[in-house]
Amino acid sequence: MSSASNLEELYLWGNNLSGNIPGSISNVSKLRILELEKNSFFGLIPDTLGNLRYLRILDLAFNPLNGILPISISNLSTSLQELWVDHCKIRGNIPMEIGSLSNAILLDLSFNTLSGPIPTTIGRLKNLQLLNLNGNKLQGSVPHDLCGLKRLFQLSLGANELDGPLPTCLSDLTSLRNLYLFSNKLHSQIPLTFWSLKDILEVDLSSNNLSGSLPLDIGNLKVLVSLNLSRNLLSTDIPSTIGSLHELQVLNLSRNRLQGPIPKSLGDLTSLKSLDLSNNNLSGVIPKSLEKLYDLNYFNVSFNRLEGEIPSGGPFLNFTAKSFMKNYALCGSPRLQVSPCKNKIHPKFKKTALHALRYVLPTFASIIIVLAVIIVYKKGQRGNMNLATAEDLIPLKKRRRISYNQLLQGTGGFSGNNLLGSGSCGSVYKGTLSDGTEVAIKVFNLQIDGAYKSFDIECEVMSNILHRNLVKVITCCSTIDFKALVLEFMPNGSLEKWLYSYNYALDILQRINIMIDVASALEYLHLGHPIPIIHCDLKPSNVLLDEDMVAHVGDFGIAKLLGEGDSIKQTMTLATVGYMAPEYGSVGIISTKSDVYSYGILLIETFTRKKPTDEIFDGEMSIKHWMKTSLSNEIIGVIDSSLVQEMDEYFVIKANCISSIMRLALDCSAELPEDRLDMKNVVSMLKNIRREYLNNITQD
Incomplete structure (x- = not known):
């Protein structure tokens, strides 16, 4: 073999080859790819492999080598792109010299018995896209130096003995798609900066000692497919913003200290296939909105403090009693081994209620008549007043009243400098309200046919719909000779x-x-x-x-x-x-x-x-x-x-x-x-x- 001086690629994987890896293979000086995985080689990795100056891929995975990583591997620094030494019973520390592999794209040392800290020198591997150190005995903290690996798309440090907090700088890894830090001893809160990784697809931080709450910012992870935070010490409520993770297929928050209700917004996770909220302190009812999750095939809310009727539609037709066991007071179908729901009023209570209503209703009716007379009278007194204030169709508790003068002042007298654009029914101006809120004000040109109708339609439609991808109407402002919509301002235009x-x-x-x-x-x-x-x-x-x-x-x-x-x-x-x-x-x-x-x-x-x-x-x-x-x-x-x-x-x-x-x-x-x-x-x-x-x- 060593005399094959022009050999560039050697594939021997998946055989029953045994013995030591021969050091003489370094004589094949032009070798670019050496794949020896899934054999029975044992012993030390030859130092002489460092002499293969053109080697790009070295794959020794699934061999019982039972040795250490030689320092000489750093000699491959100018060429090596992929190093696979997983499942090889490698022991000892990861040498600091591994930081010399400047062209490395992939580094997989998973499922060995490596110990000691993760070398900070790995932070020098600026081209690294995949780092897999799962299943070892690594100790110490997650080094901040890893945050310099801007091209990293997968970071796997699970099933080790790492402790300390998560680095706040993980948010710098904007190329990161998969993060696996499960089964370690990490503690403290998940940094708020972490939730800015808006392109991440999979996150597994399970089986650690992470504490604190889940923030509203969790809703930023719009393309997240899998989130596993189980077996931690997370507390407080599940934020409703989690319902905006529309790509989510797996959500596991089990075995924490979460409390409060199950958010109705979970019903918006239409891609969800697995939901585990078991072993927490959740209370209240199971939202009927979850009946919309037609792809949900695993569901577990056992060991909580839930009560009320278990939903019966959609995926709930297929769940068993195991999904609901050990709760406070759930009721529903007998097949779920819970009490039947009591929907009927007890006859004795019904008789007492009717007896009370016989005396209450006449009094109540009298009060309503008096109030109606007062309202009609006051309306008549105001009938001739022409106040230029907002008369929006948004429900009363959300209504904001803004006068014409406020709009006039907020736009500099509807100055051309604040004009954002013109359309078939009028013009749109940028304005600033008295509290500093920036808004867009759509002023209808009432000289144009159909302007009144257009205003009425927009008020009717937009005031009664609410969705993150629809422009929000703050209020509708209407007088005899002025019609305008006050809208949420969009700083990036159209x-x-x-x-x-x-x-x-x-x-x-x-x-x-x-x-x-x-x-x-x-x-x-x-x-x-x-x-x-x-x-x-x-x-x-x-x-x-x-x-x-x-x-x-x-x-x-x-x-x-x-x-x-x-x-x-x-x-x-x-x-x-x-x-x-x-x-x-x-x-x-x-x-x-x-x-x-x-x-x-x-x-x-x-x-x-x-x-x-x-x-x-x-x-x-x-x-x-x-x-x-x-x-x-x-x-x-x-x-x-x-x-x-x-x-x-x-x-x-x-x-x-x-x-x-x-x-x-x-x-x-x-x-x-x-x-x-x-x-x-x-x-x-x-x-x-x-x-x-x-x-x-x-x-x-």
Whole structure:
């Protein structure tokens, strides 16, 4: 073997080779890849391997070597990219010299008997993407030096004897996708900075001594798929913001000291497959909102202080008594080994109540009549007063009253310097309220036909809907000659600005996130509201971005509410040319599928930076047909050139991702309404595309 001087790659894995690894293999001086895993080699790793100056991959995994890591391994520093020495019974310390492997991308020393501290010199491995030290006997704290590994996507330090707090600087690892620190002796609170890792996919901090509470900031981890914080000392309530982790599939908070109710917002985790809240001090009822979790196949709330009726719909049809045992006072089906729920009023109580009502009701009715007379009188006295104050449709407890003079002062007299933009029904100004809150004020031009109706529609629709991806209405301000909406201010402007302005740019992931936000808003309007709402005018200028680049759909000036039992509606109001569905533009028929069509066109526009009214689209060539033709030929020629170039490092991954999105866009913009997807499926498919894209980027 040692005379094969030109040999570059040697694969001997999965045999029954035994004995020592021969030191003479170092004579094969051009060797780049040496894979010896899954054999029966034993003894020391030869020092002479350090002489293989071109070696990029060294894989010795699953051999009973029972030795130590030689210091000479640092001689491979100029070449070695992957070092696999897992499951090899390696003992002793990790040598400080390991920090010399400056080109290392992957380092796996897991499931050995390594002891001592994690060398701080690992922080020098600036190219490292995967570090796996699971299943050893490492001691000391998690070194802050690891926070310098900016390219790290997986950090695995589980099943060791590490102690101390989690480093606050873990938030610097913005490329991190998987973090495994389970089964150690870590203590203190989870740093608040940790919850800023917004692109992380899996977190396992189970079986430690972590204390404190779960903060509201947990809701920042928007793409999190798995979260395991079980077997710690966490206390206080579960924050309701956990319901915004819409990608979450596994949530395990068992064996802590959590208290308070189970948040109803957990019902928003529609991707959830496993939920374990057992062995805590949770109280109250099991929310019926959890019946919406149709993918949930494991559920455990045993050993808590829960009471009330166990939900019976959705996934609860499949759970057994084991999921609910040892609680305070749960009731429900006999198969769950709990008491039956007592829904009927006891006859004796019923008789007493009727006897009391015989005397109470007349008195109560008299009081109501007197109050009604007083209210009518006072209304009559105020009938002729014309106060320029807000008369919003938001429920009373949330209502904020803002006068016309406050709006006038907050916008500098509706100065042109504060003008954000103009539309078909009026202008939008930036304003500052007396408490310093920045707002957007949409002032309706009452000289334009339909302005009054548009104002009424927006007040009716937007004041009664609430979703993180819809522009929030603070109040509606109305007098005889002034109509305005006071809206949440979006500091990053519209999607149109980011697509077409010279000094703005969006990468692939930002565009995907924005379009998921828009799709989520439409899903809520179509399916999450008691009365389905059709937006009717979806386009880039009506998609606004907040300071975190989260998208919010706005401008409901021509929105329509479907009547009870209706699936379509006819209207004379036309929307923006290019985005209207065929049946809308030709005969005025609208439905939720009309919005789906507009969304498909918007999706194409977002990734091509071509408006549907661009001059290249004339005659039979629409933006939809243009994209359909390009998908079957060469899609790269039509995609926004700032997103992908043939020389890009991840060219194939990016091209495949955008192709999948464009196929989805064409399914949304099908000619016939019945052939289009619904927004629930669109949201799910787009999230799957994002997840696959992130996984491919990190694994490539």
